[in-house]
Amino acid sequence: MKAVTVPGFGGPEVLRAAETPDPLPGPGEVRVRVRAAGVQPVDLAVREGFSPPGARIEPPFVLGNEFAGVVDRLGPGSHGWQVGDEVLGFRLLNCHAEFVTVDTGQLVAKPAAMPWEQAGSLSASGQTAHMALRLLGVGPGDTVLVHGASGGVGTVAVQLARAWGATVIGTAGERNHAYLRGLGALPVAYGEGLVERVRAVAPQGVDAAFDAAGRGALEASVELVADRARIGTVVDYPGAERLGVRGLRAERTAARLAELVGLWEAGGLRLEVAEAFPLERAADAHRMVGTGHVRGKVVLVP
Structure with missing residues (x-):
């Protein structure tokens, strides 16, 4: 072969x-x-x-x-x-x-x-997003910040968080903002000034942050989220240890994958x-x- x-x-x-x-x-x-x-x-x-x-x-x-x-x-x-x-x-x-x-x-x-x-x-992306949001306890009424929201992991994370009743703010380049709106997220541009832009669209505050991008995402997250146990990353494990937030890992399972497939079949993914x-x-x-x-x-x- x-x-x-x-x-x-x-x-x-x-x-x-x-x-x-x-x-x-x-x-x-x-x-x-x-x-x-x-x-x-x-x-x-x-x-x-x-x-x-x-x-x-x-x-x-x-x-x-x-x-x-x-x-x-x-x-x-x-x-x-x-x-x-x-x-x-x-x-x-x-x-x-x-x-x-x-x-x-x-x-x-x-x-x-x-x-x-x-x-x-x-x-891979679907199970990573599902695992991360479950470990961060994302659910109804939460406001969640997803870094790298237009990527493979971020695309699924945005939709899962929305399906579970959360408001989602997603970071991405300007060219992907319309895409994120189509997924149900409030888009913001990453880079310098990110904290202020997030606060402008979420004056009620941010309850949890999921980093699927790196590039300073954790540093911004600790300014926005009061509970560091609800900040997690799947890309910047050294940064997680340094800042006292969560490096997220878990085993992949067929049950988790089947749940994602079911959501796709129902038109929700x-x-x-x-x-x-x-x-x-x-x-x-x-x-x-x-x-x-x-x-x-x-x-x-x-």
Whole structure:
């Protein structure tokens, strides 16, 4: 099969679309023919040498931690899925490829109406946003500040917070303000003067802040939110430790992913795919994500 491999840590130029052995599903696993797989900022960090907590990643390896596709082979003792089932799911690494093997407990059914590119983009960003807002206790009556609101994680976070009864203020560049209004957020421009702009649109104050952007977001948040236990980040863990706010992490689960899929089916979740690249252009996908200005997600399509 063809896969996006990292023969050695480095910039986007190290990525190779190479032929690798077809994987075989182990006990309790299935193999999925991948139709689309999202590219996350964490993929760029792993390419440069980052290993998630509890893992040690050494080259060579295949990137990717979310996907959508069609079950094409069953492993021994697998249950719940049949060859031909359309699914979306997650695992650590190996998703940026024509085939991926995965534990059956890390899959959910793909709605027939959900486009493949959207299905392949949902798990990582969607679960990150869901986890973060739950840990911050976002609910009815809250005013929530979402930094990086037009990105993959931010797009879902805005809509989840709105669905859970919160007022949402979202930071983004001016070109994405109409997009954020369409998601139900009050947009503000990031950068110098952010605190004053947020106070102008939220004179009642801000109850919680979620940082999916970095770039000084936590420093602004501590000026706006009284309770530091309700400020969290998924990008600036050193800043969280320095400022006494929360570095947010939690396990991904099929139940959380299924809830997000249900919200999409009910018309309550819009997913934005900025661009789809073939595996051979994975380096271009990484460069685009690396700009930090993608609206929604970038995906690879084998």
